Amino acid sequence: MIFLTVGTQDKPFTRIIQAVEQAVIDGKITDEVIVQAGNTKYESKVLTVLNYVPFDEFNNYLLKADIIITHGGVGSILNALKLKKKVIAVPRLEKYGEHINDHQLQVIKKMTEQGYILSTEDENKIVEKIKEAEIFEAKEYVSNTENFIQSFKQVLDSVLED
Amino acid sequence: MKKKVIFISSTGGHFSELMILKPIFEDYDFHLITEKTASTISLKEEYKDKMHYLVYGTRVKKITYFFKTTFNTIKSLGLFIKIRPKAVVTTGTHTAMPMCIIGKLLGAKIVFIETYANVFTPTGSGKFIYKFADKFIVQWEDMLKVYPKATYLGGIF
Numbered sequence: 001m002i003f004l005t006v007g008t009q010d011k012p013f014t015r016i017i018q019a020v021e022q023a024v025i026d027g028k029i030t031d032e033v034i035v036q037a038g039n040t041k042y043e044s045k046v047l048t049v050l051n052y053v054p055f056d057e058f059n060n061y062l063l064k065a066d067i068i069i070t071h072g073g074v075g076s077i078l079n080a081l082k083l084k085k086k087v088i089a090v091p092r093l094e095k096y097g098e099h100i101n102d103h104q105l106q107v108i109k110k111m112t113e114q115g116y117i118l119s120t121e122d123e124n125k126i127v128e129k130i131k132e133a134e135i136f137e138a139k140e141y142v143s144n145t146e147n148f149i150q151s152f153k154q155v156l157d158s159v160l161e162d
Numbered sequence: 163m164k165k166k167v168i169f170i171s172s173t174g175g176h177f178s179e180l181m182i183l184k185p186i187f188e189d190y191d192f193h194l195i196t197e198k199t200a201s202t203i204s205l206k207e208e209y210k211d212k213m214h215y216l217v218y219g220t221r222v223k224k225i226t227y228f229f230k231t232t233f234n235t236i237k238s239l240g241l242f243i244k245i246r247p248k249a250v251v252t253t254g255t256h257t258a259m260p261m262c263i264i265g266k267l268l269g270a271k272i273v274f275i276e277t278y279a280n281v282f283t284p285t286g287s288g289k290f291i292y293k294f295a296d297k298f299i300v301q302w303e304d305m306l307k308v309y310p311k312a313t314y315l316g317g318i319f
Contacts, residue, residue: 008201009174052200074279075178078319106281110302144316145182148301151315152275153186155297159271160165160248 002029002130003065004047005036005058006092007073012040013098016090019123020069021047028127034061059083067133069126072104077117081141086133087117088126115139163191166247168265170195172257173202173218176277179253182318193245195238197257214241216257235260242268249273249296255287262291271296276305278317284308 004020006013017037023029024046034048036058042049053061062068062083070076072091080087089108092098105121112119116139120129167190171180177196187194196202198215206213216237219230238261250265251273252258262272274295276288281302284292288309292298298312306314 073175074277074319075175078278082319103279103283103285106283107279110281143319145319148315148318149183149185152183152299153189155299155313155315156167156186156249156251156273159273159296160167162271 001032001034001065002067002069003034003036003061004069005061005071005076006038006040007071007076008038009092009099010039011092011098011100013038013071013092014040014042015096015098016069016071016123016126017042017044017047017049019126023127029130031066034065036061067130069130071098072108072119074107077107077111078141081116081138082143084138084140086136086138088129088133089117089119090123090126091119091121093121116141164189165249166191166193166245168193168195168242168245168247168250168261168270169252170250170258170261171253172255173197173199175279176253176255177202179275179277179318180251183251193241193247195241195258195261219257231256231260235264239264242270251275252291253277254285254291259287259290262295266294273297273299275299275318276301276309276312278302278319280305282308 021044036053037049037051062080067086068080069088072089077089091104091108094102108119111117118129118133169180171177173196193212194209195214197218199218216234217230219227242264247270249271250261253275266272272295274291278301282304292309300309300312300314301317303314
């Protein structure tokens, strides 16, 4: 199963859903595809499109998926990596009205360079990327959360001392 | 006696990052503030009188944004006076700016965590609050070039 998530912001991210749908219609993707579309309005006869997905259900889809295609939202990418999933990230771009700026390019670039994920800015390359994902050996993401929380607490407590 | 701390952020990814700090909330007399949206409304049941909401607003719709920011500023002031925190902790963005400015002016310590999403460039709210934050945290080493006086703690994820 391929799970495509575009986030929950109020701007649409139609082009990636369209590209995936076309690939299914053309028979280039044969897996079941489930889409978390958030505020992007999209009707499809070949994709399962969900808009509002509660957090637990969302995690279930991430767990069940073989490949996750995601917009460049940090939460989506990191949640998928923590579940040791294969991730293809496609950034929302300002020029298409998909986000208020192009900051999604930054974390996608960094995480691709470091070998955690695959990515493409061109939604038409998605089939190629899915094939790459099938043999991709991702670098394992090691969580830094505990370290961060402990260090942060020290910082906060020192500030509260004064 | 637990020290009073406000944890505040705008909704979405910044709020997700803030909530990663949940394990330490109870170490403080904490209050949680974010924008009221479909995804945050259920938090009131969990956090009850420690949960407060600002109005959701985005910079795209400029006129309504102006009114929402004015409302949020007044509400932030009201909340600050009611809670009287020793520190304000925020992951941004501009929704949290009024509270940070009010907090600084009225004697609270400001702790800002720049988002994981910005690897090379500053956020608007980060750039501004860096000028007066008591502690400024970055999650990428590259960001120390942007914010030389910041503290690098690695990623929150």
